[in-house]
Amino acid sequence: xxxxxxxxxxxxxxLAVLDHLLLWQDMKAPVLANRVLQYDVQGGGMVGTAxxxxxxxxxxxxxxxxxxxxxxxxxxxxxxxxEKVDVRQVKRVPGGRGPMVVVCVDRPTGQRHFLHxxxxxxxxxxxxxxxxxxxxxxxxxDGTFHESALAAARAAKRLGVPVVGDVGGIGEQTKSxxxxxxxxxxxxxxxxxxxxxxxxxxxxxxxxxxxxxxVVITLGERGLVYLEADRLAEMEAFPVxxxxxxxxxxTFHGAFCCGLVEGLPLGRNLAFASAAAAMKCRxxxxxxxxxxxxxxxxxxxxxxxxxx
Numbered sequence: 001x002x003x004x005x006x007x008x009x010x011x012x013x014x015l016a017v018l019d020h021l022l023l024w025q026d027m028k029a030p031v032l033a034n035r036v037l038q039y040d041v042q043g044g045g046m047v048g049t050a051x052x053x054x055x056x057x058x059x060x061x062x063x064x065x066x067x068x069x070x071x072x073x074x075x076x077x078x079x080x081x082x083e084k085v086d087v088r089q090v091k092r093v094p095g096g097r098g099p100m101v102v103v104c105v106d107r108p109t110g111q112r113h114f115l116h117x118x119x120x121x122x123x124x125x126x127x128x129x130x131x132x133x134x135x136x137x138x139x140x141x142d143g144t145f146h147e148s149a150l151a152a153a154r155a156a157k158r159l160g161v162p163v164v165g166d167v168g169g170i171g172e173q174t175k176s177x178x179x180x181x182x183x184x185x186x187x188x189x190x191x192x193x194x195x196x197x198x199x200x201x202x203x204x205x206x207x208x209x210x211x212x213x214x215v216v217i218t219l220g221e222r223g224l225v226y227l228e229a230d231r232l233a234e235m236e237a238f239p240v241x242x243x244x245x246x247x248x249x250x251t252f253h254g255a256f257c258c259g260l261v262e263g264l265p266l267g268r269n270l271a272f273a274s275a276a277a278a279m280k281c282r283x284x285x286x287x288x289x290x291x292x293x294x295x296x297x298x299x300x301x302x303x304x305x306x307x308x
Contacts, residue, residue: 008137009060009086010257013128013152014166015120015144016048016065016080017099018072021285023244027106027113037107042285043079044101046142046166049247049286052083053254053276058293059261061254062086062136064128064152066145068096068121079287089128096121105244105284112246120144130155137261140253141181142166146173153180162260165212166253170194175210183260184212185253191217200225201232214266218249224274228266235270238278238303247286252277255296275299 023038043052047063054061063085067073069092076098080087102115127148133139139156141149141163153163157180165181167174167190178184184207196202204215204227216226223237255276259269276296283289291299 007060008261009062009135010051010054010138010140010254010261011062011064011128011133011136011152012047012051012054012140012142012254012257013064013145013149014047014140014142015045015099016043016051016063016067016076017045017101017120018076018079019044019246019286020100020102021105021244021246022103023105023107023284026108027104027111038284040285040288041075042287043076044103044247044286045076045099046144046168046250046253047140048076048080049250049290050140050166050254050257051080051085052287053251053290054258055083055085056290056292057255057258057276057296059258060086062089062132064089064145064148066091066093066096066121066123066127068092068098068118069094070097072098072100072118073121083287089132091123091125091127093121093123103246103285105246110242110245112244126151128152133159133161136161138162138164138257140164140166140257141177143168143174143177146177150177150180153177156180164253164257164260166249167207170207170210178207179211181212183214183216183256184208185216185218185249185256187249188217188219201227204232216270218252220245224270226266226270233267235267235274238275238299240278240282242281243289244284245281246284247290248277248281250286251280251290254290271300271305272296275305
């Protein structure tokens with residue numbers, strides 16, 4: 001897989017948080033009979049983690065978002081800078097905190113519980129600069145900072161920069177954003193809330209009617225389905241020994257954006273993103289397990305996927 005000759009960056013507008021991660025022995029056991037097997041503090045958040053994945057995979061990543069002017073916000077920015085993510089467009093919000101999330105993971109089942117300590121702080125001014133998108137090869141939005149994400153998506157469309165949407169739900173704000181999205185990626189739960197049940201073609205066509213030409217529905221350990229032109233295709237997940245799925249979707253989105261910048265065909269790109277997401281699940285936390293490009297390519301080659 002070759003790199004983009006232009007070396008264009010991926011810009012992400014959305015959430016970055018500080019995750020406190022606890023791997024529990026058994027969350028159903030009484031508190032006094034339980035214990036935490038592993039604890040860690042890592043950066044998290046949908047777009048924040050996706051930008052880390054872009055950087056780990058060898059791409060250029062620029063994060064647009066807002067964090068508090070406190071120690072948690074400082075740790076979020078330090079984590080992104082450490083991964084060589086450009087954070088010059090980030091707003092520090094006076095009086096804002098974090099945001100911070102406590103993630104409890106059940107070791108026997110892998111089930112996760114999220115405890116939100118603070119929500120994303122709202123900046124007084126729009127986030128990001130449309131001029132920065134002139135050197136972008138892809139824009140990722142998760143809708144957290146809606147007005148800023150919408151302005152960025154509109155600017156990207158005018159510039160011919162493809163827009164990828166991390167779709168968590170289909171409300172009125174999301175619909176206005178989807179009108180400017182080229183690739184919509186949503187979870188199975190989000191697809192089912194559209195009222196189509198397990199009729200994934202119907203769900204994809206519903207989302208496509210809102211604007212995106214390409215629609216991908218991720219199905220966790222069962223893989224994914226995607227609508228390309230009039231063809232609904234399936235792709236199996238890569239089996240791995242799962243410790244924690246936190247950040248798997250975010251890693252998928254970041255890897256997908258990398259492949260998009262590099263011009264990979266849709267099916268090939270989805271396989272690359274799926275491999276990166278599967279590999280992440282082998283460690284606790286959203287970022288610790290994100291692989292490098294060479295690790296992903298080796299993983300694919302070992303499973304008979306030819307990337308020569």
